[in-house]
Amino acid sequence: MRYLPVFLDLHAGKVLLVGAGELVRAKLRLLAAAGARVRWYATDGQHDLAGLAAADAARIERADGDPLAADLKGVIAILCAGAGDIGVAMSVRARAAGLPVNVMDDLDHSTFIFPAIVDRGDVIVAVGTGGTSPVVARRIRERIEAVLPARIGDLAGFIGGFRKSIHGVISDSLLRRRFWERIVDGPIGALVLAGRKAEAAKALEAIADPSAFAGATGEGKAEGHVTLVGAGPGDPDLLTVKALRALQDADIVFYDELVSPEILDRIRRDAARVAVGRRVGKPGIGQDATNRLMIEAAKSGQRAVRLKGGDPFVFGRGGEEVTALRAAGVDYSIIPGITAGLGAAAQFEAPLTYRHKARRITFLTAHKARDAEAVDWSALTDKTMTVVVYMGMTAASTIRTGLLAAGRSPETPVGVFARVTRPDAKSAVGPLARLPDLVKTIDGGPAILIIGDVVAQSAPWRQSNPTKILSELLEAAE
Incomplete structure (x- = not known):
């Protein structure tokens, strides 16, 4: 991954825009839609704001003169589109000033690139291809837009409105995450996505014991669980939908050496990862130690995944692990995978x-x-x-x-x-x-x-x- 996806706070300062023609106007429309404050140097002298709403146009400063001599105080990024050779010179100046710069269709003189964007209000999805193929990025964006609920941004904003109050009631971070997962995946989230936020708010406020709703144990901690997941023979596209969900919900994943890196990439980013398997000629930690780690994780309130190549019950020692979990009184479930045969x-x-x-x-x-x-x-x-x-x-x-x-x-x-x-x-x-x-x-x-x-x-x-x-x-x- 060469480019790290980040989100720029447009309230932190102005964006310096340089260029002319339809290319720069496309960037102008994008920035205006995002609520940016823009200082625009039109290299052809034509500051045409036609088509912009009055509120958006009010945030556009139409600048004259040489952009290479522009005051960069308060500028958070520089964009050049249809700027010709001035774009290259602005790139040099931006780098010297330590400012991020994008010169359209010029990766060599850009320190950041524009992704294809799916905008759902508080939910923004950015799709990038490292600048190599905008068409591929747009196609991916179209597919995401087709499956993403129209009101998913409303759901994010709804949760944001209750976060502080729930944080004050549930101190355990694992339990808080379980609470919000139940909200998002359950009837309250469905009400928001249906446009019935007032009803959803009443339902959330009616939850008498948020910790119990989240599944707390008698000690007020999150209830632990172990899921045995079959990773299949290697192709990440062969993972089941249920397996992907388990990997995204996991707090810790114990994985075999045979599990491919592409499948490990499907694990939630902040989940802990522990290698417990072994290959021929290379020692592992042993089955008893693996069992003990899973049991300890579950009893500490974590959702653990035992990720195994192929299928857990086809030469995967899944039966032994289930026996150990059952004897320890640990809640567990099994998600099959495609066996290598x-x-x-x-x-x-x-x-x-x-x-x-x-x-x-x-x-x-x-x-x-x-x-x-x-x-x-x-x-x-x-x-x-x-x-x-x-x-x-x-x-x-x-x-x-x-x-x-x-x-x-x-x-x-x-x-x-x-x-x-x-x-x-x-x-x-x-x-x-x-x-x-x-x-x-x-x-x-x-x-x-x-x-x-x-x-x-x-x-x-x-x-x-x-x-x-x-x-x-x-x-x-x-």
């Missing part, structure tokens, strides 16, 4: 079931060679069974040996699908006999192994065997 199947078009070819699926884990040695491979030799192996890279040789010894054909199609749903996802497909060699080609995990005839339906297999596919099509046509 399903993510691999979808991304690489490898159906786990296929009519007349694959009627059953077995999911297993083979973290180490001894895990693979403990598997009863004789139960997995049915050609109509698809075998999905999690954490099987290091045990690939043992997996191959076990299946071959049990009678599975060495020509059985297999796929190694690494970092599924992520931008750097990679696959390698081939016969079971070559499984260890395939693992070596995908440049590290995490990876899912899919074993069975269905792999021959996958996109990587089709791309790597065009002659075979053509032969099969010709045989089918005959």
Whole structure:
């Protein structure tokens, strides 16, 4: 992130505007709508205020003379639009004076840029693309405007009117946030969004015990909760709406190392983040310590999220964690995620079931060679069974040996699908006999192994065997 989104207090001083033509008038309209006081140097001498309301026009000072010699006392920012070479010179002067400056369509001479803006009164949404693509920013703004309630600014102002009084009643910051979340998400917030602020105010004032309304415990603290959240295989767009809400509501998040940075970015900015997972060959804090941290967080009144790659109940130790939370008397909930096996199947078009070819699926884990040695491979030799192996890279040789010894054909199609749903996802497909060699080609995990005839339906297999596919099509046509 090169540009930090900030909001400039336009009541703190004047904005110096330099330029001419429609470009500068567009900036003038924007500044006027925001209530700014503006000193405008029209480089063509035409101070045309047509179209501005009288109150807005009254805040515009039409300045003459050389803007490069202008008095900068009381100026909080400088804007240049349609100013030509003067814009570059004003940039030099602004930087020397330590003032933020924007020269339209000139990133090299600007210290800030204008975002696409969604204006809902007290709620302002700014969308930026680093100045690279205003069209993309406008498209995003249009989508936000389509889903953002028209009166969301009224809701913000409504809450602002009651903040001080509620602050005086609820001293605990966590409990205060819970109170306002219940207001925003509940019937009182809905009344404001429906334009019925007077009714909403009466309903809020009728809350006899705001702390109890917020969900306080007997000690007057916020009630804690733990949510087990499946983060999916890596693509943040695969998070469920419910998972996103949990990440935004969390006070603290305990996350696995397999959770992608893009998903961690969806966590509320001021929530604490604690890494508790481990990768192969790297020690973690251990399951008992993780359980203890979650329980302590909940008992202190925090809303904790245990963020796990894939799905909590598919080789994610979610069952163990629920057992620990239940034994400690901690309130909890579970939000499923897309498990990596399903993510691999979808991304690489490898159906786990296929009519007349694959009627059953077995999911297993083979973290180490001894895990693979403990598997009863004789139960997995049915050609109509698809075998999905999690954490099987290091045990690939043992997996191959076990299946071959049990009678599975060495020509059985297999796929190694690494970092599924992520931008750097990679696959390698081939016969079971070559499984260890395939693992070596995908440049590290995490990876899912899919074993069975269905792999021959996958996109990587089709791309790597065009002659075979053509032969099969010709045989089918005959």
